[in-house]
Amino acid sequence: MPQLTLIPWAIVFLGVGVAVLAWIGVSVWRRSGQNGSLPQPLTSIASLTKAHGFSEADYYKIDPLEDLNLENEEPLKLRPFKAKYYLTMAIENITANDLIVMDKTYSSRIALRRQLIRDHLSEVLAWNPISTPAVVELYTYLTATYLPHRFPTLYTLHEKGLLNHITGELLPICPSSTEQALRILGENIDDEFLFLLPAQSESPEENGKYRLEAFITCFPSGFSTRQKLGLKLADIHTPVPGYAARLEKSMDRFFATLPVGKMVKRQNWSITTDKRLFAITGNHMYEDEHALRGESKEKEMVNLRETVMRCERQTVHRLPKTGAVVFAFKTYQYGIEELRDEGVGEELATAIDGLGEGNVPEILVYKRQVVWGEKVKKFLRGEISVDD
Numbered sequence: 001m002p003q004l005t006l007i008p009w010a011i012v013f014l015g016v017g018v019a020v021l022a023w024i025g026v027s028v029w030r031r032s033g034q035n036g037s038l039p040q041p042l043t044s045i046a047s048l049t050k051a052h053g054f055s056e057a058d059y060y061k062i063d064p065l066e067d068l069n070l071e072n073e074e075p076l077k078l079r080p081f082k083a084k085y086y087l088t089m090a091i092e093n094i095t096a097n098d099l100i101v102m103d104k105t106y107s108s109r110i111a112l113r114r115q116l117i118r119d120h121l122s123e124v125l126a127w128n129p130i131s132t133p134a135v136v137e138l139y140t141y142l143t144a145t146y147l148p149h150r151f152p153t154l155y156t157l158h159e160k161g162l163l164n165h166i167t168g169e170l171l172p173i174c175p176s177s178t179e180q181a182l183r184i185l186g187e188n189i190d191d192e193f194l195f196l197l198p199a200q201s202e203s204p205e206e207n208g209k210y211r212l213e214a215f216i217t218c219f220p221s222g223f224s225t226r227q228k229l230g231l232k233l234a235d236i237h238t239p240v241p242g243y244a245a246r247l248e249k250s251m252d253r254f255f256a257t258l259p260v261g262k263m264v265k266r267q268n269w270s271i272t273t274d275k276r277l278f279a280i281t282g283n284h285m286y287e288d289e290h291a292l293r294g295e296s297k298e299k300e301m302v303n304l305r306e307t308v309m310r311c312e313r314q315t316v317h318r319l320p321k322t323g324a325v326v327f328a329f330k331t332y333q334y335g336i337e338e339l340r341d342e343g344v345g346e347e348l349a350t351a352i353d354g355l356g357e358g359n360v361p362e363i364l365v366y367k368r369q370v371v372w373g374e375k376v377k378k379f380l381r382g383e384i385s386v387d388d
């Protein structure tokens with residue numbers, strides 16, 4: 001009698017269904033109750049966004065670069081150095097147009113990125129499960145909207161996906177996993193993307209503090225991004241001298257109150273004595289190391305032909321739906337010969353001394369100026385040749 005036995009089963013299913021729904025309801029209710037007294041980031045962001053005249057529509061104001069031919073696009077010449085080094089946020093407003101910059105280095109950079117993703121996957125790409133909606137949001141925005149609208153000669157949308165005309169590849173609009181999304185971004189855009197999400201915690205110290213929850217970073221400058229996964233902004237920057245005293249409060253505030261639609265950029269610079277773009281070590285020096293080892297041996301090793309000014313063009317914005325903050329950057333390298341020939345040698349030499357004369361003199365050691373400073377200055381001032 002199948003009909004008869006079906007009825008009790010239906011009742012059991014219905015019962016289980018109701019119980020599950022009730023359980024979800026209670027836990028949601030509990031959560032909102034628990035968090036009721038805590039700050040509610042997204043609500044205040046909505047009002048901030050409105051108050052500042054921004055909106056989600058700002059993400060869709062994209063002007064196409066109709067005639068862009070990458071072969072003619074020189075890389076930007078960033079010259080962010082100043083006579084004295086001040087550790088500040090130094091941000092400038094930008095629009096969606098400025099989020100991604102492309103130039104003639106694209107193909108060689110992309111080839112290197114692909115090799116790094118193959119050979120060092122767990123170092124260049126990682127995520128925590130909480131980040132999945134944010135990664136998918138950025139991925140979908142870039143593939144379905146941003147790239148084909150901003151760079152119509154390089155990317156076109158088709159029924160089956162986004163065609164990258166430079167590599168000839170068809171990219172899916174719906175990624176099959178967080179890893180695939182991060183990977184495709186890394187393989188197709190010469191920018192690093194780091195996703196920061198506010199922590200939900202009962203401790204007021206931790207609650208609302210932004211943590212790194214996902215990244216694709218092929219070109220780190222002297223640190224392992226992998227080791228920073230899950231860390232708060234302040235802990236990510238522990239090695240940076242002066243960060244806690246000079247920057248931590250304003251950075252935390254900036255992240256917590258960034259409206260949707262406000263987009264900013266900043267640039268930094270350093271001199272590196274090798275051209276490795278994937279640098280999970282090196283590029284920095286710490287006081288104790290400096291004191292212990294002395295820098296004389298390394299000083300002799302500085303090869304001016306390998307010495308470059310390394311700059312990052314960094315952008316920060318908030319994703320409208322998930323509220324995650326995306327920190328992105330593109331890396332540029334300029335040979336010191338190029339800088340001297342351009343006529344900024346003296347200015348850069350002054351800035352090299354100025355590293356120790358601003359609000360955080362410890363930056364001088366941190367950036368290893370004690371190793372490369374004298375020699376690079378002599379070169380920039382025409383006192384020695386590039387092969388000395």
Ligand SMILES: *[C@@H]1O[C@H](CO)[C@@H](O)[C@H](O)[C@H]1NC(C)=O
Pocket residue numbers: 052092093262
């Ligand atoms: C940048 O945008 C903010 C609004 O978020 C505005 O208050 C500020 O004046 C702008 N800065 C510049 C330099 O235009």
Ligand SMILES: *[C@@H]1O[C@H](CO)[C@@H](O)[C@H](O)[C@H]1NC(C)=O
Pocket residue numbers: 221222268269270310311312
């Ligand atoms: C630029 O700043 C970032 C932190 O915002 C730091 O990790 C990186 O090492 C700096 N790079 C250079 C080239 O100074």
